Amino acid sequence: MVEIDKKRDAIIYGAIKRFIHFGINKTTMNEIAEDLSVSKPSLYYYFPDKSSLVFGVIDKIFSDYFELAEKELLNEVTLEARLSSFIEIKHRFFQKYYMLHLSGGSPDSSLNSADLKTHFMKMKGKDLKMHAAIFEEAMKTGHIAPTDTEKIAELYLESLAGITSLCIMHGNKELFPSKKELKTILDKQLSLSQIFIKGLK
Amino acid sequence: MVEIDKKRDAIIYGAIKRFIHFGINKTTMNEIAEDLSVSKPSLYYYFPDKSSLVFGVIDKIFSDYFELAEKELLNEVTLEARLSSFIEIKHRFFQKYYMLHLSGGSPDSSLNSADLKTHFMKMKGKDLKMHAAIFEEAMKTGHIAPTDTEKIAELYLESLAGITSLCIMHGNKELFPSKKELKTILDKQLSLSQIFIKGLK
DNA sequence: AAAATAGTCAAAAAGTAAAAAAGTAGAATG
DNA sequence: CATTCTACTTTTTTACTTTTTGACTATTTT
Numbered sequence: 001m002v003e004i005d006k007k008r009d010a011i012i013y014g015a016i017k018r019f020i021h022f023g024i025n026k027t028t029m030n031e032i033a034e035d036l037s038v039s040k041p042s043l044y045y046y047f048p049d050k051s052s053l054v055f056g057v058i059d060k061i062f063s064d065y066f067e068l069a070e071k072e073l074l075n076e077v078t079l080e081a082r083l084s085s086f087i088e089i090k091h092r093f094f095q096k097y098y099m100l101h102l103s104g105g106s107p108d109s110s111l112n113s114a115d116l117k118t119h120f121m122k123m124k125g126k127d128l129k130m131h132a133a134i135f136e137e138a139m140k141t142g143h144i145a146p147t148d149t150e151k152i153a154e155l156y157l158e159s160l161a162g163i164t165s166l167c168i169m170h171g172n173k174e175l176f177p178s179k180k181e182l183k184t185i186l187d188k189q190l191s192l193s194q195i196f197i198k199g200l201k
Numbered sequence: 202m203v204e205i206d207k208k209r210d211a212i213i214y215g216a217i218k219r220f221i222h223f224g225i226n227k228t229t230m231n232e233i234a235e236d237l238s239v240s241k242p243s244l245y246y247y248f249p250d251k252s253s254l255v256f257g258v259i260d261k262i263f264s265d266y267f268e269l270a271e272k273e274l275l276n277e278v279t280l281e282a283r284l285s286s287f288i289e290i291k292h293r294f295f296q297k298y299y300m301l302h303l304s305g306g307s308p309d310s311s312l313n314s315a316d317l318k319t320h321f322m323k324m325k326g327k328d329l330k331m332h333a334a335i336f337e338e339a340m341k342t343g344h345i346a347p348t349d350t351e352k353i354a355e356l357y358l359e360s361l362a363g364i365t366s367l368c369i370m371h372g373n374k375e376l377f378p379s380k381k382e383l384k385t386i387l388d389k390q391l392s393l394s395q396i397f398i399k400g401l402k
Numbered sequence: 403a404a405a406a407t408a409g410t411c412a413a414a415a416a417g418t419a420a421a422a423a424a425g426t427a428g429a430a431t432g
Numbered sequence: 433c434a435t436t437c438t439a440c441t442t443t444t445t446t447a448c449t450t451t452t453t454g455a456c457t458a459t460t461t462t
Contacts, residue, residue, distance in 0.1 A: 039406050162363020191356055199400030
């Protein structure tokens with residue numbers, strides 16, 4: 001890895017630390033620079049504006065997510081185990097990066113740039129494709145009945161995401177969901193997943 | 202029906218007309234009074250404050266909903282038909298009363314009073330009980346495998362509601378969801394319902 | 403080439419005064 | 433006596449001004 005990429009990565013890690021704690025909007029470029037003991041212009045040397053840093057951070061998070069997901073999937077063989085594994089990975093990321101509001105739906109002004117939205121769509125599309133592939137294989141091996149796996153994957157992911165967003169909305173309006181709420185979300189998602197799979201057989 | 206109740210009802214209907222169009226916050230007590238050709242204090246004679254009028258309106262809407270649901274359920278015998286029927290009724294109400302944001306989750310300041318929330322919980326509880334009863338009967342007649350019907354009903358309703366709230370959130374940010382979006386929501390809910398039922402067998 | 407100093411400027415936050423809405427007292431009506 | 437009104441007070445919003453912050457840059461230094 002070349003020098004400039006190392007620095008970019010260091011900045012991304014520094015930004016992530018702040019973002020995790022205070023969120024994107026409540027973090028200033030000044031603070032990130034101070035944390036890393038560099039000057040503001042140095043920061044702007046590597047990232048032309050805050051959006052591109054945010055983009056870099058989000059891209060990093062998603063690539064970590066997919067990397068982990070792909071690795072974990074190799075350990076699982078059944079449809080059930082694969083989907084559960086996916087739910088748990090997503091849950092860990094949701095928890096860790098909660099303050100970045102990556103699940104969307106928040107009126108967080110920081111995530112509203114056009115190319116960031118496009119990128120989000122791409123990531124969502126990749127997630128969808130991976131899930132569709134899981135269903136596809138289960139279909140080919142006869143574990144589930146023949147269906148349109150893309151459509152099913154979409155409905156599946158949307159139902160799970162819906163549970164999350166509902167729980168957060170109806171939760172006690174703290175800035176962070178409680179351990180109990182998080183547990184509830186995970187349990188509900190796993191239960192729904194179970195029923196959903198059975199419903200496809 | 203006694204005279205006072207007739208007047209209360211007339212006021213509630215007047216309020217609903219405004220609420221449906223402009224929402225609760227954008228409707229003033231003055232406007233409701235003017236619509237009905239009465240003075241504001243007259244309104245306050247029947248409803249001590251705006252909250253209690255809103256309460257009355259919401260109570261009316263929910264009682265209409267449950268009345269219709271109970272009636273329609275008598276026409277259906279299978280689990281599938283009953284749940285579909287419920288989804289369609291709820292969808293009609295969602296559409297009609299969209300501007301009141303009854304599905305919750307909106308930061309609409311009008312629905313934040315304590316006893317209104319309690320009332321919402323009660324209504325949700327009744328909905329849950331009705332669904333649980335539907336599952337219970339399907340269980341007793343052997344159409345689905347034995348389960349905790351209350352828990353299943355909760356998961357079922359939450360998944361459906363989750364789909365709605367996700368679609369609305371990710372929708373094109375108009376104040377009103379488009380016909381197409383509404384259709385999508387309904388279709389997804391019906392599909393999920395199908396799979397869910399099959400998953401319980 | 404990379405980093406720092408010392409700024410600019412737009413946008414957000416905070417504050418404020420006028421307007422509108424909620425809500426009330428007490429008289430009037432029938 | 434139940435109901436409705438006129439004429440108010442209190443509370444909340446709105447529209448505006450001032451202040452501050454934070455994104456970003458021109459210029460200089462290492």
